[in-house]
Amino acid sequence: MENNSPPILRAVNIRRTYPGVVALGGVSLDLYPGEVHALVGENGAGKSTLIKIICGALAPDSGELFFQGRAVAWPNPVAARTEGIVTVHQEPELFPTLSVAENMAMAGGLPLRGPGLVDWSRVHRQARETVRQIGERIDVRQPASQLSVAHRQMIQVASAILQNARVVVLDEPTSALSGEEARWLFQQVARLKADGAAILYISHRQEEIFRLADRITVLRDGLEVWTRARQAVGPEEAIEAMVGRPASTLGASPSGQANSPTIEEGPVRFQASGFTDRRGRFRHIDLEVRSGEIVGIYGLVGAGRSEFARAVFGLRPAGGLVRVDGNPCEIGRPREALNAGIAYVPEDRLSQGLCLGLPVRSNAVLSTLRRWTRGLLASRTREQQATRQVAGRLEVRYRSTEQPVQQLSGGNQQKVVLGRWLLAQPRVLILDEPTRGVDVGAKAEIHRHLRLLAREGCAILLISSELPEVMEHADRVVVFREGEIAGEFDPRRTGPARVAALALPRQSTEEASAAETRSAASRARGRSFNELALLLCVAGLGLWLTVSTEGFSLSNLLTHASLWAILGLAAASVIVGRGIDISIGSMVALSAASAAMVLKLPYSPELLIPVAILAGLLAGTAAGVLNAVLALVGGLHPIVVTLGTLTIYRGLVIAMLGGKPMTGLPPEFGRLAIDPATGFRGAVAVAALVVLLVYLWMAHTRSGRQVYALGSSPRAAGLLGLSTARLWPVTFGLGGLLAGVAGVLQLSMGQQMQARLGAGWELSAIAVAVIGGVSITGGRGTVLGVVLGALLLRLVNSALVRWGVSDQQTDLVVGSLILAALLLDLAWRGWKR
């Protein structure tokens, strides 16, 4: 620690409140160069809020932040990062559909070259350099969803080093790392320290803190308890400060260890034999739990523990036999497991355990609804009684049974999930990390209840990656390693070190990651499958039609496909950013009507035509932007908004036309799209230009890539300061502009404007996008794909005409095509897995 040099980062008296909660009540923190500063505290102590403020993801209510001596206020995390503050989050938020390289570059803002285009070669060069640092083989072009959590964290640490970071924030960096990987991390921390960077290290693991830290700051309830040099504190002191009471009173609950001999004599309640995962995450698991026994399953993340539990509960296909009380059970679905008397408390409370928006009652009785129904009808009163009873038993703190469960604290939420399964009166209870993210008090209560349940005769499987938890609360500990049972211990007679050592993987990390890289590479190849298949279809059909059909006009085909490509891009640009616009057809009509109105004015066509085009495009863009603004300001789903504007814009069109079709537009205007004298197809030229520009924007500019990022993961995008509020006006505006282009083109081709123009086109536009491989959930899709999708649609249409199928049946074809595209994609993804 170099106290004589000034601090790199100073946080002074930082306050931040959320509605009803003071997250930080005036916390100060200094980080000096070359120091590792540990930040400890219980969940909810304010650690993550402080990190978010330091890295620019959150603005403080009051207080100041000084970086290298000057006051700073980060507008977004990218600004902090470019200044040299790098944050490695516990569960790195990634953009799953973007490449590894792009993910790495996105955090610091994509590098540009020339006229505002992204410098891709630099992005990939830097990414490869970073990967080399880690010494593992990772393909930087593969989508980030293929990376393991360990690799994600290692990559972030490595890029922090390469970036010459001045401040590195590591949030629980070892939670997903194996022993080997953790050692690598500690080396990197030492290296950063030697380079003079300041490291803010957040961890729950005492031994890491006391091994690495120079100074320790303890937070409790949003306030700083103390900051001291490591040498000046002992582990006990740190825990006491975190919890606010002496550590000795914590673990010793009356339930503690049940050493009564009856456990050994209880009958075998649960028996799993020969369990093997279909996807190879675990093999040949044989496990027995006696009535009244708590068996702890310990293992690192990825050892196959949770997968095993899910397979037992019927959430994952696996081979093997389950017996409950000696009776073999056929379990293919959770309901069958439940009927067999097995309950499973999942590892992730928020995404797997709770329906956050629903009341406590609904969550508590969800799995046992049949018991509370009278005849055929559900009874709210009986459900409430059941809820009150179980909530009372577990001492859940809540206001009313109708209170949304999201208003409860983490510990109480966990008790609601536990209560749900207690109501099912299970004979076998499997708990996966039941105390993760739960404060110390609630943790002790949960453990006490588990012991009580066991005494009542339940067989309990307690899965945990916290060694102390299984050592203290289990009667027997089973260690999982690489999908197999590595050993079994009596926690009263075995030291924790032996158990921990057994859990470490034997397989060298290189072998494993090489295998991972291979499979990832084959998966990455699958991505371009869609476009290749489309291209082949288009080429084949096109060739066949040209050869076999007399009078088949390629330029006619292209003209029609042009319109559809533009409409498809209009839909795609919105969908990629996780929006959807179903008013496209009305916007087409609106811009065509605007252009037609201008053309009807009594001036010379030369003057009117440019004005008309401009009016059309403006009307489209304005309509698109209005959709976005309404969705954002009203807080509405875009489907709802555009459902409304769909009728509004259509009403406007009818009003503009005054109920009559508009004809007699100047012939010069008609020549724009197709000039019969020269045969020049303006429509095709316009479409080519549009395709080129949209391609450049979506694939090669910062804002285009930000749209993909937003669509790929709104949460990760939020950490970079990207929001729908910033990007939707752009994407919806572009969608409107393109609809406007289509409207003007259609007007020029058709030479008349009628009220129903473009009605229902929104669905065809979305169809073109989907056939072209745009994912409806955002973040995935290419301009090339959309263009091919439009071509395919038109070609199939021509082929049908050739076969004598009437023009009316286009719907049939469009529908089958979308279905085929979707099912192919689904089958392909399933097969890849």
Add this chain to the structure above:
Amino acid sequence: MSWIERMSAGVDSAPPGGRSYRRVFGLLPWVLLALALLLVFSQVRRPALLVEVWVPWIEVGTLAFVMTAIILTGGIDLSVGSMVALTGMVQAVLWQDWGWSIEAAAAGALLAGALAGGLNGLLVVAGLSPLVATLATMALYRGLAITVAGGDRVTGFPPSFLDMGRLLGIPSQFWLAGLVFLGMVLLVHHSRFGRWCFAMGDNRQAARFAAVPVNKVEGVLYTINGLVAASVAVLGAMRHDASIPDAHIGTELQVIACVVVGGTLITGGRGSVLRSLLGLAVISHLDVGLQFLSSRLVWLTAESRLIAIGILLILVAVWNQRSQRES
């Protein structure tokens, strides 16, 4: 765009808390609106005429009651309108070309509806996004509806069949709507099945982990939707003495509008069938009421009605969103 960011941020940070009476407050504007429009109808000289004018909206409402349950689970079915057209054509073709009795043909239409809805359910269960899957079947079923009879409408049903178009002097559509409404209220709000729907819409994965048979729920719901669409089609044939291949284009949007205006969250997990009835009341009163008024007010033309309905949809949706956030 900073003001947009500010405003939408303001919406998100609305304080939590509140009680159920606020939810009742949320209903207030509709009740008022409905009353106001009833006043308009009081000027109509022949109230019997109203019943006839209302039939298309009652059909929309019937479909909206089922759609509410689907939207509650986080799904959507864009193919309802096409299913009505398709099943209507199936009935017509079975009767006209295959020589089935009209009753058997009607049963065949119901079966076709169940199959069409079942296919939607299968696709959704297979893992496709409901929006896209039913977008595809919407086009597919419409195409089939046009293909089965070569694109022509079929008329000339036997008089005994047409007579069933009215029951106790009221168009049968009203009876069907009442039946479906009651059935859906019981199913959604007073049964285990309905509890499952809410849980799935709030968090599908958590529902699955809580042993909710998510696939079964989806399969059943989409199939019911197909069945009800077929019933609407059969009654429609009775009323118009015709099966029309391009009937009910755009009906899906009206159906969804009723559900949304009622205040059911489009993303699922919150809402009710009763609310959809209110949504139907608001939209249909407005539409029918304005139609009547337009005979007297020159400026009140078809287009201003469209615009008014669009604006209403957005305003009520915003109102619902805000009042739900507060409660």
